[in-house]
Amino acid sequence: MPRLTLKGLGKAYGKLKVVDDVDLTLEEGEFVSLLGPSGCGKTTTLRMIAGFVEPTSGSITLNGQVLSAPGAVLPPEKRGMSMIFQSYAIWPNMTVAENVGFGLTLKKLPKEEVRAKVKRILEVVQMAHLADRYPAELSGGQQQRVALARAIVVQPAVLLLDEPLSNLDANLREEMRFEIRRLHDEFRFTTVYVTHDQAEAMATADRIAVMQGGRIEQVDAPHVIYTRPRTRFVAGFIGRTNLIEGRFANGEVGLDGFALRSDQIPGSMPASSQPILLSLRPQGMALHRGRPATGRDGVPLLAATVAQRTYLGESWDYIVHPEASGLKLRVTAPPLQVHEVGESVWLEIDPQQIAVVN
Numbered sequence: 001m002p003r004l005t006l007k008g009l010g011k012a013y014g015k016l017k018v019v020d021d022v023d024l025t026l027e028e029g030e031f032v033s034l035l036g037p038s039g040c041g042k043t044t045t046l047r048m049i050a051g052f053v054e055p056t057s058g059s060i061t062l063n064g065q066v067l068s069a070p071g072a073v074l075p076p077e078k079r080g081m082s083m084i085f086q087s088y089a090i091w092p093n094m095t096v097a098e099n100v101g102f103g104l105t106l107k108k109l110p111k112e113e114v115r116a117k118v119k120r121i122l123e124v125v126q127m128a129h130l131a132d133r134y135p136a137e138l139s140g141g142q143q144q145r146v147a148l149a150r151a152i153v154v155q156p157a158v159l160l161l162d163e164p165l166s167n168l169d170a171n172l173r174e175e176m177r178f179e180i181r182r183l184h185d186e187f188r189f190t191t192v193y194v195t196h197d198q199a200e201a202m203a204t205a206d207r208i209a210v211m212q213g214g215r216i217e218q219v220d221a222p223h224v225i226y227t228r229p230r231t232r233f234v235a236g237f238i239g240r241t242n243l244i245e246g247r248f249a250n251g252e253v254g255l256d257g258f259a260l261r262s263d264q265i266p267g268s269m270p271a272s273s274q275p276i277l278l279s280l281r282p283q284g285m286a287l288h289r290g291r292p293a294t295g296r297d298g299v300p301l302l303a304a305t306v307a308q309r310t311y312l313g314e315s316w317d318y319i320v321h322p323e324a325s326g327l328k329l330r331v332t333a334p335p336l337q338v339h340e341v342g343e344s345v346w347l348e349i350d351p352q353q354i355a356v357v358n
């Protein structure tokens with residue numbers, strides 16, 4: 001049975017629909033990230049799951065029990081969910097151990113049991129040595145670990161996280177992403193994680209739901225979202241890409257100045273001749289100084305010129321300009337592959353890494 005189900009979920013403030021007809025099902029133990037730009041409705045969706053916001057349409061069910069529907073909202077404290085906010089929200093007047101144990105004390109668990117559970121969970125988040133400190137004596141990352149420990153110690157039915165890492169500096173954010181995923185692998189709580197940071201969603205989630213304008217555009221595993229984006233928005237929002245307009249006709253996709261064989265491009269082509277949009281990742285192309293040996297049947301090889309370049313340390317970011325074409329394509333190359341601006345190169349396109357998007 002699916003654990004958590006959002007069905008036709010909507011929220012409007014007056015005429016403004018901020019969440020619009022959202023369908024999403026999480027299996028028991030699944031980790032799903034709601035990812036999208038500011039204002040797309042992620043937080044409102046999460047707050048409806050938590051019970052802080054009443055939907056104007058649709059429903060939320062947990063193991064078949066209706067938690068939210070218009071006019072019928074089970075209060076947050078009766079949902080058995082834990083929520084973690086951007087601001088940590090741990091109590092300044094309690095020690096780390098008291099903060100983490102608070103939820104268990106409320107449940108009137110015996111003192112010894114609370115002590116044992118708190119000890120174990122503090123070990124898991126690597127905070128056991130700081131159990132007696134107060135929040136003011138902790139770094140931001142340590143405070144966030146306390147918030148995580150406090151949320152999971154009560155073994156919630158669903159764990160909700162709202163941009164939990166956005167107050168941390170870049171290095172710590174990266175470390176905490178792995179930490180959150182490690183905790184999930186250990187405890188397997190059904191988890192909804194709101195973020196606008198695609199790397200965070202990629203590193204943590206089993207599936208990513210990409211939202212825009214209150215709607216979910218695509219829900220898939222991170223590698224599918226990246227390699228097989230279904231819409232222009234998803235292709236552009238997740239990683240960088242070259243979006244190119246073409247025309248499908250007679251087994252070929254005609255682009256500006258060259259064509260690709262449509263049977264080499266994964267996914268389905270339209271039934272009849274018509275314009276289509278392709279997403280070509282910068283990593284889905286390679287540059288060669290001399291013309292590489294032929295033999296790879298039908299793999300496009302284009303004479304091109306380097307128009308611009310940026311050194312990013314981990315890679316080069318080249319803009320190349322295929323001859324006889326008005327296109328400018330962004331191509332990623334390894335750090336030791338150095339081409340000068342104006343140099344003639346051969347551009348090899350891997351059709352397997354092209355996605356047809358709507």
Ligand SMILES: Nc1ncnc2c1ncn2[C@@H]1O[C@H](COP(=O)(O)OP(=O)(O)OP(=O)(O)O)[C@@H](O)[C@H]1O
Nearest residue numbers: 013018036037038039040041042043044045194196
């Ligand atoms: N109580 C409210 N009254 C009116 N409009 C609201 C209310 N709460 C949210 N909104 C609007 O709903 C839209 C979605 O807000 P929401 O906070 O869900 O977005 P978000 O995707 O989480 O964005 P962010 O990443 O900036 O937090 C925004 O345009 C916001 O201004």
